[in-house]
Amino acid sequence: MELLNKTISGIKAADELAKSEAVRHMDSLIKPIGSLGTLEKIAVQLSGITGQRSNTFEKKCTIVMAADNGVHEEGVSSCPQEITAVQTINMTKGLTGICVLSQHAGAEVVIVDIGVKGDLNAGGIINKKISHGTRNMAKGPAMTREQAVKAFETGIEIVGELVSKGYKLFGTGEMGICNTSTSSAVLMALTDISVEQAVGKGAGLTDADYENKKRVIERALETNKPDSNDVLDVISKVGGYDIAGMAGCFLAAAYYRVPIVIDGFISTVAAFAAYKLNPLVKDYMFASHSSEEIGYKHAIQILGLEPMLNLHMRLGEGTGCPLAFNIIEASQAVVKNMATFEQGAINDDFLVDIR
């Protein structure tokens, strides 16, 4: 609990002076003011995070939190639970969506077993298993409060270690069958969003299974009565280790002043949980893509962020992050390489008009 509290209370706001200077630089480049839109905003936000006008991200990675959820026994997913373990192992072989997209972006994937059911015999997985999956939230708390704290602190520790190794840009991903169910439950517990707004069909449920999924999530909330003002209570009762671990990553990124990218629905719920613990974390976050999961658009709206990409993706794993890394890096190409009005030989007569 000490590490979690220290991290939450140690987060400071963005550097407003650096942001003002970044805006000034942006406005000096040969283009109508603001015409590069979000690329300009990204650059300014990065300056607020690091204090630097320009930033390079040679070492960057998406952290994938893998965990199982006890609520699987309620039939809320069309996938067998073993898929979590199988796909986590496939991550180590570079075979999954997040792996191939990361390789394309010159980024790495950091795989964390934070609570997969079963022992994973594969190299390349950071073993931080808290237990072999959570318990069934429809029948009682998914985990103890201590386990929830441990999951948050796992995320904090992982980011801390990676920062010390020189990683400067992070993404958040997950692998865990049934984690759209836990994410919907957490979102509903923390907000006044309805079950219809929060719960989607996940990776392909039938209509009957979808109705069951909504009823199970409602039952989990009724059974556990999580305290909406106590994020740890909510996460421990109806969340998952992956959500808690990613929320820890968001807190740590803000603490260490490094940019961190949100992927889809589950990642956004984790970002929102971190935001509820300290709203300043938002200064360090970037929304990557507009997920097709129904709860996503409500969650990202409540968080007040706007995604850069519109690709109708709903795979999870962090797949939006490496695509966003490229855009974030493109913003730095603008900062570093585009000419100022002065360099571009657009003299004072023109200057007045083009601005």
Added chain:
Amino acid sequence: MELLNKTISGIKAADELAKSEAVRHMDSLIKPIGSLGTLEKIAVQLSGITGQRSNTFEKKCTIVMAADNGVHEEGVSSCPQEITAVQTINMTKGLTGICVLSQHAGAEVVIVDIGVKGDLNAGGIINKKISHGTRNMAKGPAMTREQAVKAFETGIEIVGELVSKGYKLFGTGEMGICNTSTSSAVLMALTDISVEQAVGKGAGLTDADYENKKRVIERALETNKPDSNDVLDVISKVGGYDIAGMAGCFLAAAYYRVPIVIDGFISTVAAFAAYKLNPLVKDYMFASHSSEEIGYKHAIQILGLEPMLNLHMRLGEGTGCPLAFNIIEASQAVVKNMATFEQGAINDDFLVDIR
């Protein structure tokens, strides 16, 4: 006229067999079916264009058509006309937005003077000047029909030469003060879109100047009475060399079966003009980003395409294209490197469920 006619009539539809095979391959990869959304659709479309399951784009470029517009004398832009020439020269030095974003994407910029006012003394510009800018469309036709044909054929020739040099992926951009005015006029002439829907404030007009811009565009349409069923009549009377040149690029890309990316508003209007000449060109087009120019959303909707990026950009120059190149290439990373269910050790029992 012969080259233009040959190109229009030589365009064939996408390869449906190759598309079916691409879909089958996509559905065999370890992910829920369709969960990579637009990345999957891009990959399938590319297969339809080239006939290949996977594609590589080592040589890729954005073609920037630079031209001046006589309507400048009506005060429809806040920029002096000389900015067209200055920025075209800045393109050769790698200083502008499209240059730095292309460099970031490993792509090139091909700069074509298709009608800039004044002689450009700079290397690295392909000189295809048709005249020193068009005439003032508010007073009569912007160009002759022969000049319009020449501009289309210039675009066709440029793409043909680049294809023969091994370029496999194209973007379209422009540089030309007042080309939002000509684009709005062309869009209104070809569709039933109103002046309020088609005309934006461009690179920063005052309210009074904005009202003037709308009146000038309406006057140009009233004066010239372009025939909405005759694209060449429309382009010659109220268009610009840049729009015609880009439209030629779209036709040629379809003719040579290479993918081509649309940038913002002006580029979309050019794409729509090409579409009106032969609707099959749409099979070869990709929309990059959702431009902030007001006419864009109507134009892209009529064309029936959806942009990948939501970055509030309105710079033009082709700046959306290199960002889209990265996403198009990401789709090929998925095609080539992601495992199939078989390779991913997800056996038949799992297979039934995850699908």
